[in-house]
Amino acid sequence: MIFYYKLIDHDINKMQEFLDFIFYEVWMKANTHLNFTIDLFNANQDFRDIIFDFDNATVGKSQKNWKKLFVTKIKNIFTYCKNLNDDEIKKIKYWYASNNNIRKSCNKQLSPVKYEELETFHQLLAHEINDFYTMLYDHILDKTILESKFSSLVNYNNEFLKINNIGICPFCGLSEIYEEYSKNKSAYDHYLPKAIYPFNSVNFKNLAPICDKCNGRANKGTKDPLFNLQGIRRKSFYSYSKSDNLDFSILLTIQSKDMNIKPEDIAINIQSTKYHEEIQTWDDIFSINERYKEVCSSNSQGKEWIMKIEDDLNNYNISFKFLNKLMYKFNKYIYLKTLKKSYERNPYAEKRFLKIPFLEACKKAGIIS
Numbered sequence: 001m002i003f004y005y006k007l008i009d010h011d012i013n014k015m016q017e018f019l020d021f022i023f024y025e026v027w028m029k030a031n032t033h034l035n036f037t038i039d040l041f042n043a044n045q046d047f048r049d050i051i052f053d054f055d056n057a058t059v060g061k062s063q064k065n066w067k068k069l070f071v072t073k074i075k076n077i078f079t080y081c082k083n084l085n086d087d088e089i090k091k092i093k094y095w096y097a098s099n100n101n102i103r104k105s106c107n108k109q110l111s112p113v114k115y116e117e118l119e120t121f122h123q124l125l126a127h128e129i130n131d132f133y134t135m136l137y138d139h140i141l142d143k144t145i146l147e148s149k150f151s152s153l154v155n156y157n158n159e160f161l162k163i164n165n166i167g168i169c170p171f172c173g174l175s176e177i178y179e180e181y182s183k184n185k186s187a188y189d190h191y192l193p194k195a196i197y198p199f200n201s202v203n204f205k206n207l208a209p210i211c212d213k214c215n216g217r218a219n220k221g222t223k224d225p226l227f228n229l230q231g232i233r234r235k236s237f238y239s240y241s242k243s244d245n246l247d248f249s250i251l252l253t254i255q256s257k258d259m260n261i262k263p264e265d266i267a268i269n270i271q272s273t274k275y276h277e278e279i280q281t282w283d284d285i286f287s288i289n290e291r292y293k294e295v296c297s298s299n300s301q302g303k304e305w306i307m308k309i310e311d312d313l314n315n316y317n318i319s320f321k322f323l324n325k326l327m328y329k330f331n332k333y334i335y336l337k338t339l340k341k342s343y344e345r346n347p348y349a350e351k352r353f354l355k356i357p358f359l360e361a362c363k364k365a366g367i368i369s
Helices: 011-028 045-055 064-083 086-100 102-106 115-121 125-142 155-163 276-286 290-297 303-318 325-345 348-366
Strands: 187-190 206-209 249-254 268-272
Touching: 011 064, 011 086, 045 064, 064 102, 064 125, 064 155, 086 102, 086 115, 086 206, 102 249, 115 125, 155 206, 268 290, 290 303, 290 348, 303 325, 325 348
Parallel strands: none
Antiparallel strands: 187 206, 249 268
16 A cells, blocks of 8 residues: 555444453353343443343334344354353454454464354354344444444544545555545445454454445455465555555656557566565555556556646746756756655655656656657
8 A cells, every 4th residue: 555544543443342342251251151141241331231222122113123133143142152162262262352453464463263264163153253243334333323322433434534634545546535525435445354354344443445446346355465366374554554654666667669658568666675575465456556557558647647747848948948958958857856856745646656657767768858
C-alpha cells in the first residue's frame, strides 16, 4: 500500500471488548459452569444489560429478531465449549488471540487459524462460530441494535475520515474514496477475509475503507493476504501500521520512442530495503504492477501527463526566448526540478507518486525532449 491508515479511539471499539468478554469469560470458562445464565456477565454491568435486553426482546413480524438469535448463538457455542478439555481450550485461545492480532499476523509473527482448520478441530463448533461472526457484521454492526452502547458505524466512519482525510485509496493510490463530507461511505474491507478467518469480523483493526476496484473480484476480492495460491505463508502490509511512511520507490523504464506507449513497453520495479516481501504480496493481491502500467499507457492519464508537461515547458520557455541556448536549457532543467518538488509535497494527489517516475522514464527514453 502507498500509505497507512491511522487508528482512531472510538466507542465502537468497545464491541471488540464485549466479544473478548464473551470469548474468555463465558465460552472459555464454560466447563466450570453447569448452565448458561445471565449471571455469567455479572462482572460487567454494561454487557449484562445487553444480554438481558437481547434475551428478552420481542420478535417482530416483519424482520428476523437478530437480538434473540445473537443470544441463542452465544448459548450454542457455550454448550459446545463445555466439552472442551484444557488442551483444546488452550489451542482455541491461541487461535482467537492470533486472529485478532492483525499486525502480528501480517508480520508472520503469529499463525491465525482458518475455518477449515477449525472445522477439523470441531465441526459443529466451527459452524456456530461462523454463523455468529457473520451475523455480527451483516446484521448487528451496521444496524442500530447496539448503537446506544457502542455508537454506530456511521459515526465511526465520520470520525475516521476526519483523521484519515487524504481521499485516496491507500491500497492502490489510483482511485478516490469517499471523504468526510460525502453523503456515501466507501466499503470496509476485511483485510483478513471473514470467509477464511474466524473471530475478527468486527475487529476494526481488520476493517479498512477501500475503493471499489481494489475490493472487486479482479483484484483483492476474497484473496488471502497471508498465504499465496501455493499455500506458502507470506508477509503482508498491515493497514494501520504506526510507521510514519512506507520505505519504497517506484522505478520505471519505457521501451518506446514516442507517446504511443503500450503496457508491454513499460517495466515497473517497486523497490524497498524493508518491505520486499510485503510489496510482492501487495502486487499479487491488488494487481498493482498491471494496473500501474494501464494508467501510464492510457490516453486519459499517462499520455495526457506527457502532453501537459510538454505544453508547460513550451509556455515556460517562451518567456525566456530572448536568452541564449545555454540559459534556455538551464531554465528547462530548473522547471522540471521545481515541478518534481511540488509533486512531492503531496504525492497522492493526481497520482503524483506514479506520475513523477513515469515522466522521468519518459525523459530518459527521449519521449519528453
